[in-house]
Amino acid sequence: MDFEIIIIGGSFAGQAAALQLARARRRVLLIDGGQPRNRFAQSSHGFLGQDGQAPSAIIATAKKQLAKYRTVEHCEGRATKARAVHDGFRVLLGDGSEVTSSRIILATGVRDALPDISGVKDRWGSSVLHCPYCHGYELNERPVGVLASSEIAFHQAMLVPDWGPTTLFTQGIFTPTPEQEAQLVARGVTIEPTPIAELLGTSPALEAVRLSDGRTVAISGLFIAPRTELTSDLAAQLGCKLEAGPLGPFIDVDLRQQSSVPGVFAAGDVASPIANATMAAAAGAMAAGSAHHSLIYGAGEHA
Numbered sequence: 001m002d003f004e005i006i007i008i009g010g011s012f013a014g015q016a017a018a019l020q021l022a023r024a025r026r027r028v029l030l031i032d033g034g035q036p037r038n039r040f041a042q043s044s045h046g047f048l049g050q051d052g053q054a055p056s057a058i059i060a061t062a063k064k065q066l067a068k069y070r071t072v073e074h075c076e077g078r079a080t081k082a083r084a085v086h087d088g089f090r091v092l093l094g095d096g097s098e099v100t101s102s103r104i105i106l107a108t109g110v111r112d113a114l115p116d117i118s119g120v121k122d123r124w125g126s127s128v129l130h131c132p133y134c135h136g137y138e139l140n141e142r143p144v145g146v147l148a149s150s151e152i153a154f155h156q157a158m159l160v161p162d163w164g165p166t167t168l169f170t171q172g173i174f175t176p177t178p179e180q181e182a183q184l185v186a187r188g189v190t191i192e193p194t195p196i197a198e199l200l201g202t203s204p205a206l207e208a209v210r211l212s213d214g215r216t217v218a219i220s221g222l223f224i225a226p227r228t229e230l231t232s233d234l235a236a237q238l239g240c241k242l243e244a245g246p247l248g249p250f251i252d253v254d255l256r257q258q259s260s261v262p263g264v265f266a267a268g269d270v271a272s273p274i275a276n277a278t279m280a281a282a283a284g285a286m287a288a289g290s291a292h293h294s295l296i297y298g299a300g301e302h303a
């Protein structure tokens with residue numbers, strides 16, 4: 001085998017996994033396409049010791065620290081295919097070359113399918129946001145909106161008033177039950193059934209939304225819970241079982257980040273219905289420990 005472990009995806013989960021394995025002096029290949037999910041945001045929040053740093057700066061620091069470990073090789077580009085072979089796995093790279101390993105860690109993340117409303121895409125990560133914990137504080141308690149794309153909008157709208165006066169735009173997609181409506185009203189949420197037609201203001205800032213009946217509602221931030229999809233079909237190629245999450249599919253893993261295929265581990269957004277950078281890094285560290293143990297005890301076995 002060329003490597004003991006190939007990690008596909010080199011962002012929060014993949015770098016964290018590589019660091020653990022590097023420190024065990026294991027031969028690792030870290031393959032990364034360089035497209036982390038939060039690349040649209042100017043700053044990342046809530047990651048211990050790195051609050052307010054640019055996402056790219058956090059990853060650059062991690063890469064620099066990893067570079068001193070000689071047993072880790074880096075490959076910039078995408079893995080396009082992966083399959084099981086005798087005693088391990090074979091991975092095809094974008095340049096047509098192939099590499100083999102005894103174990104694989106998938107840390108390939110997810111991508112967001114944004115609603116098709118004028119002004120959403122160019123504000124994504126600035127004033128159109130998915131997570132109040134990540135970016136709500138910076139809105140400075142100004143009026144905000146929640147745009148419904150599913151029933152999850154109810155839960156977002158219940159939370160978001162802690163960050164600013166909230167309007168729930170149901171967008172013709174989600175109608176709160178009378179009980180939900182009472183809960184929302186008790187949280188001070190205004191419910192707006194007329195759909196948003198466009199976002200207004202000098203992008204990436206948001207000043208208001210125009211509704212389809214011509215009215216405008218002033219807001220500084222709009223929270224959405226987009227559907228997510230896996231960034232590649234490597235998990236399917238390897239035969240990993242997927243779970244149907246509330247926002248999109250993710251790889252089914254156990255508490256040790258072991259997938260349904262012995263020897264294939266998965267970590268980060270690709271393997272969790274709820275994720276942020278901290279959770280992705282923690283899962284990466286766990287996947288690395290589990291992959292390392294499995295090299296010692298055998299695939300599918302643990303200490």
Ligand SMILES: Cc1cc2nc3c(=O)[nH]c(=O)nc-3n(C[C@H](O)[C@H](O)[C@H](O)COP(=O)(O)OP(=O)(O)OC[C@H]3O[C@@H](n4cnc5c(N)ncnc54)[C@H](O)[C@@H]3O)c2cc1C
Nearest residue numbers: 009011012013033034035037038045079109268269276277
């Ligand atoms: C706009 C936005 C802002 C966010 N802000 C925050 C924040 O402030 N704080 C916070 O904690 N969380 C934030 N998040 C969530 C955070 O981005 C994710 O939870 C985190 O990036 C997940 O890390 P990951 O390593 O699992 O995946 P990602 O960071 O998405 O990285 C996956 C990596 O795998 C690579 N990859 C994919 N397929 C392949 C392949 N076939 N071959 C090789 N490489 C591949 C990609 O190029 C990418 O580099 C934000 C998310 C969004 C959308």
